[in-house]
Structures are given as structure tokens and as C-alpha cells.
Amino acid sequence: MSDPPVSAILIAIGTELSSGQVINSNSAWIAGQLSAAGLDTLLHWTVPDDRALIRQALDRAAAETELIFLTGGLGPTSDDFTRDLVAEWAAQPLEFNPSSWERIEARAAAYGFKLVESQKQQCWFPAGAEIFPNPVGTADAFALFGETTLVVLPGPPHEIKALWQSAVAARLQPMLPALPTRSLHRWQCLGIPEGSLGELVDAAVAGEAGALTGFRAHAPYIEVKLWLDSRSDADAIRSRVEAAIGQWVVLRGDEDAALRLLASLPAETPIEIDDAVTGGLLATRLREALAQLPARQAPLSLHSSWQGPSDPKQAMTWLAEAETPETLQLAIGGFESGQWGLGLRSDGQLRFELFELPYAAEREAPSERSLRYVCEMALITAWKWLHETTQINE
Numbered sequence: 001m002s003d004p005p006v007s008a009i010l011i012a013i014g015t016e017l018s019s020g021q022v023i024n025s026n027s028a029w030i031a032g033q034l035s036a037a038g039l040d041t042l043l044h045w046t047v048p049d050d051r052a053l054i055r056q057a058l059d060r061a062a063a064e065t066e067l068i069f070l071t072g073g074l075g076p077t078s079d080d081f082t083r084d085l086v087a088e089w090a091a092q093p094l095e096f097n098p099s100s101w102e103r104i105e106a107r108a109a110a111y112g113f114k115l116v117e118s119q120k121q122q123c124w125f126p127a128g129a130e131i132f133p134n135p136v137g138t139a140d141a142f143a144l145f146g147e148t149t150l151v152v153l154p155g156p157p158h159e160i161k162a163l164w165q166s167a168v169a170a171r172l173q174p175m176l177p178a179l180p181t182r183s184l185h186r187w188q189c190l191g192i193p194e195g196s197l198g199e200l201v202d203a204a205v206a207g208e209a210g211a212l213t214g215f216r217a218h219a220p221y222i223e224v225k226l227w228l229d230s231r232s233d234a235d236a237i238r239s240r241v242e243a244a245i246g247q248w249v250v251l252r253g254d255e256d257a258a259l260r261l262l263a264s265l266p267a268e269t270p271i272e273i274d275d276a277v278t279g280g281l282l283a284t285r286l287r288e289a290l291a292q293l294p295a296r297q298a299p300l301s302l303h304s305s306w307q308g309p310s311d312p313k314q315a316m317t318w319l320a321e322a323e324t325p326e327t328l329q330l331a332i333g334g335f336e337s338g339q340w341g342l343g344l345r346s347d348g349q350l351r352f353e354l355f356e357l358p359y360a361a362e363r364e365a366p367s368e369r370s371l372r373y374v375c376e377m378a379l380i381t382a383w384k385w386l387h388e389t390t391q392i393n394e
Helices: 025-036 051-064 084-089 100-112 117-123 157-173 194-204 235-247 257-263 283-291 314-321 368-393
Strands: 009-015 038-046 066-073 094-096 124-126 128-133 141-144 151-155 183-191 211-218 221-229 249-250 271-275 300-304 327-337 339-346 349-356
Touching: 009 025, 009 051, 025 038, 025 066, 025 157, 038 051, 051 066, 051 084, 084 094, 084 124, 084 141, 084 151, 100 117, 117 124, 124 141, 128 157, 141 157, 151 157, 183 235, 183 271, 194 211, 194 221, 194 235, 221 235, 235 249, 249 257, 249 368, 257 283, 257 368, 271 283, 283 368, 314 327, 314 339, 314 349, 327 368, 339 368
Parallel strands: 009 038, 009 066, 066 151, 271 300, 271 327
Antiparallel strands: 094 124, 128 141, 141 151, 183 221, 183 249, 211 221, 327 339, 339 349
16 A cells, blocks of 8 residues: 555454344454554444355445454354455455464464364465464464455454564554554543533643544543644643543542552551442442452451431441441441431541532432442542541651
8 A cells, every 4th residue: 555544444253243242342452552553443343244244344344444454253163254255355265374274283282182174274364365373372363465455363352462462563563654642541520411521621622633532421430531642732731621620530540449449558457338328339349349459368348238218427327336446447328318428437537528419310219320429439538538648647
């Protein structure tokens, strides 16, 4: 190709994907790699194991872009016919590649499994294809370069990532546009509608050619995404966005409320929690976070006692009656007319505050969204209180 492509189309093949049995994570991951390299992804398509539909997808993609990624269907079974269709589409015969078969034989010997004749179908490639050896599997990837470049990858996500690192990224580098590098900045916000947040962010970046914004609602958070390229004054733009939305920002980047709270505590600090509001959501969040912190050995005691609306100040009652030295104690009480209470005891200090749900229509009958809001706010506020106490002590 004389000029680099400006966009790519990703086609994921597999009935397990199109039927919803398996989530198509490959396209999201590849799109992320391309975006980081300055290339936009135009479309994501998921196609079942249907020969006619796959051919149709290839024809439509080639009419829209000069770079296509095809994933799946390179294995040794009867429903793995991607290579056959690609050869037919490219009007090229299939050729057997002895080196691919030698790699499969070596892998079989190393892992002690017996090869069958059908394994050889993984070693046929369209004439003229450039083959990328698979470092973690048996199905090699390949690419056809020309007016339209087609990169064909196996389906398993870990194999795609390994192939990308070992060969694909470097091979595609000369084809990528000479665009400025882009950085992604993210904020998680609570307590403001998505539309209002969008207006504030868009106003903060207005007129900036090197800035691109995006938003994602995932209850109870609204995520703000800001892509900045090297032509922009990243620090100044980021500062304007922070000034515009700072009062609603609770997390930045990859921060997770539960992980941040647990990671801020000494590994030997026991934790006791009484939760009369979230119906087990808080317990679930903390257990999932603990699974990612193997170094934390101290006990975690969780008591969920949701019995419907109650006095938000019952959190204080529990803390007053259940004082345990050298233990962090967190209590959530409520609801009553949309109010809930949060209490924290740590290092002999006791804090308590009443909060109100931001969703007026749910204050009498809270939905799961409201319970998730309380859960996340409890984690965020507890960390904030502990952080403030640490700063005072220092």
C-alpha cells in the first residue's frame, strides 16, 4: 500500500461468539492495541461459522478499509475453515508449510500428546501468505499483504496476545500512520447525570484539536475518558477537566474503590463490617478485592443484616456496642427516606456521617443501582476518612 490505512475492521468468527455463549474480548483487545498505535477501528463484526456470511463480511470489509483483522477458525476441527475461505476470497491456492508442521510435532513431543491427521490442516496457508509462528499454540497466524491487507489470527485470546508481541506488532509498524502518540486519561464520577457531566467536559476541551472525549455509564459510576495526543498541551487540558468535574471525581485511572481501601490498610489489620443496607454487595466487592491481594492475611468479618428500611443511625449503635481494639470497624445503617449512615472506627477514633441518595425517585424504594451507589460510596468515604487521619497523624 502506498499510504497507511486510516482505520481497520475487525471480524471475529465463531458461532459461540455470535450466539452470546462467549464474549468477544479479542476485538476489544486488538482495537486497544491499534488505538495506542494511532490507528482507529472502524467496525467490529461477529460472524458465525457460516461460509457465506464470512465471505460476505470479507467483501464488505475490503470495500470499507485497507486493513482487516480476522480472528478464529484456524484450529484442527471440521468447523475451522477460515483458511479455506480466505484462500478462496484471495484467489490463491492453499500450500502446505512444513515448518508449521515441525513446530506442531515439537510441541506434541514436549507436552506428550498424540497427533492425529486432522492436525495437519493447521499447516495449510494461501500462497504468498506471510506466516507468524504461534509461540503458545499450534495454529500459526498469517497475513496477506496487498491493496487490502488481511491479518488472520487464531481465536484463543492468550494466543493472539502472544502472537502480537512476538511478530504481528513489529510487522504492522511500517504500515501504521505517522500520527501523534495518544494517551488515555480516565475519571470515575458519582452523583451527577451523564448528560450534565458531558457538557462540562466538552466545554473544558472545546477547541482542542488533539483531544477526544468519551463517556461510559456503569452503575453507579459515570466514566469520563479523555484521549490526548502529543500535539496538545496535556497538562493544561487535564487541569481544565479536573477543575470542571473535580467535585464529582472519586477514582482516577485504574483505581478500584475496594482495592484501594484494602491496600491502604496494614496487612495485619483485622476488619469488621456490619452492613444493613447493600444486601451483600459490599461483602462481594471486598471478597473479590481480597482475592487480588494475596499478601493480606488479616481476618475480614462481614455481617450483612439487611431487613428493609431502618434508622440510619443504627450504624453508630453497632459501633458503640462492638468496639474491638486494633480492628477497623465499618458500619452502614439505613435506609430511611433516602438517608443512610456510615460509621468508621479506627485507631480509637470514631467517625459518622449521614448521606442521602442522589436518585430522588428511589429514596423510598431503593433499586439495585441505589444499593451499588451506597456500596461504592462507603468504600470511597472510608478510604477518604482513613487517608485524612493518616495525614493528620503524619
